[in-house]
Amino acid sequence: MLRNSGCWDFHLVACFGIATLAAYATAISAAPPALPAEKQNALVAQYCGVCHSDAHPNGRLSFEHFDAADADPGVAAIMAAKLRTGALGASGQKLPDKATQDALFDALTAQAAGADKWVVNKGQGRILSASIVRELPSTDKEAHGIPDYYRLLVTCDTGKKAGNVELEWSPGVPKNGREMSAAVDGKPAFTWKVEGNETMGNGQAGTSGPGAVVLQVPVPDKTLTVTNLFPDETAVFPFAELEKKTRRQLAACFSARR
Ligand code: HEC
Numbered sequence: 654m655l656r657n658s659g660c661w662d663f664h665l666v667a668c669f670g671i672a673t674l675a676a677y678a679t680a681i682s683a684a685p686p687a688l689p690a691e692k693q694n695a696l697v698a699q700y701c702g703v704c705h706s707d708a709h710p711n712g713r714l715s716f717e718h719f720d721a722a723d724a725d726p727g728v729a730a731i732m733a734a735k736l737r738t739g740a741l742g743a744s745g746q747k748l749p750d751k752a753t754q755d756a757l758f759d760a761l762t763a764q765a766a767g768a769d770k771w772v773v774n775k776g777q778g779r780i781l782s783a784s785i786v787r788e789l790p791s792t793d794k795e796a797h798g799i800p801d802y803y804r805l806l807v808t809c810d811t812g813k814k815a816g817n818v819e820l821e822w823s824p825g826v827p828k829n830g831r832e833m834s835a836a837v838d839g840k841p842a843f844t845w846k847v848e849g850n851e852t853m854g855n856g857q858a859g860t861s862g863p864g865a866v867v868l869q870v871p872v873p874d875k876t877l878t879v880t881n882l883f884p885d886e887t888a889v890f891p892f893a894e895l896e897k898k899t900r901r902q903l904a905a906c907f908s909a910r911r
Pocket of ligand 1: 697700701702703704705711712713714731732733735736740741742743744820821822823824825826851852853854855857860861862863864865
């Protein structure tokens with residue numbers, strides 16, 4: 654299972670490496686050689702895809718179709734965050750050399766540019782989505798200065814008029830028993846008790862707390878506020894900044910079932 658710090662105790666080496674990784678992350682001075690997209694895809698498939706597949710998406714996240722050439726900034730942001738707490742070591746395979754590890758981190762960090770603004774995707778057929786990432790200083794001492802990233806993803810199947818609001822977090826893992834609340838435009842709308850465990854997608858022994866949850870909320874006009882997922886952390890998602898037309902289209906998806 655994962656501790657609050659996001660350390661895998663089935664791979665302690667990764668935990669001990671946190672401070673070093675954090676130091677590396679802040680010390681990207683000399684321009685590192687850029688890692689080609691194919692190489693990034695291969696690394697993600699090898700080290701992450703084993704647990705984040707379509708069939709068993711740990712944290713509700715599959716990297717089976719991950720393409721560094723066309724990466725979603727928010728997904729890249731939460732992936733980079735997990736790299737900082739040793740995710741490359743999670744599968745127990747021999748690690749790539751340090752330069753490659755750093756190059757992957759740098760590449761994902763670059764792809765994460767713009768994740769703090771709404772990313773609207775009208776891509777796949779009838780699926781419309783809008784997502785945004787909020788970065789918060791972690792209140793957990795064991796996080797060693799690594800922030801928590803919250804990604805909110807609103808999707809709508811415009812054909813079926815079926816909508817979904819999902820919250821993902823990285824790299825911290827909330828403790829079982831915590832009661833998280835979500836407020837829509839300032840009004841309490843949804844509470845969720847953190848519970849249950851995720852089994853490892855690659856069949857490896859050990860479990861972890863959950864990495865994502867579906868929020869039973871409508872699309873807000875102004876804000877969605879998430880509190881108490883982690884102690885003293887409040888994430889505010891600015892729906893007022895979402896393009897009006899997109900917000901209307903998404904909202905229509907939700908009113909259909911209410
Ligand atoms: C041994 C299995 C395993 C491997 C390998 C693995 N993960 Fe995960 N991952 C999990 C589990 C379990 C969770 C859910 C609990 C948590 O958040 O840690 C998770 C959660 C996540 C999350 C947060 C999920 C969300 O929706 O917010 C991200 C991001 C992530 N992993 C990225 C990665 C990346 C990047 C790699 C490869 C470098 C990787 N993982 C390798 C098991 C794994």
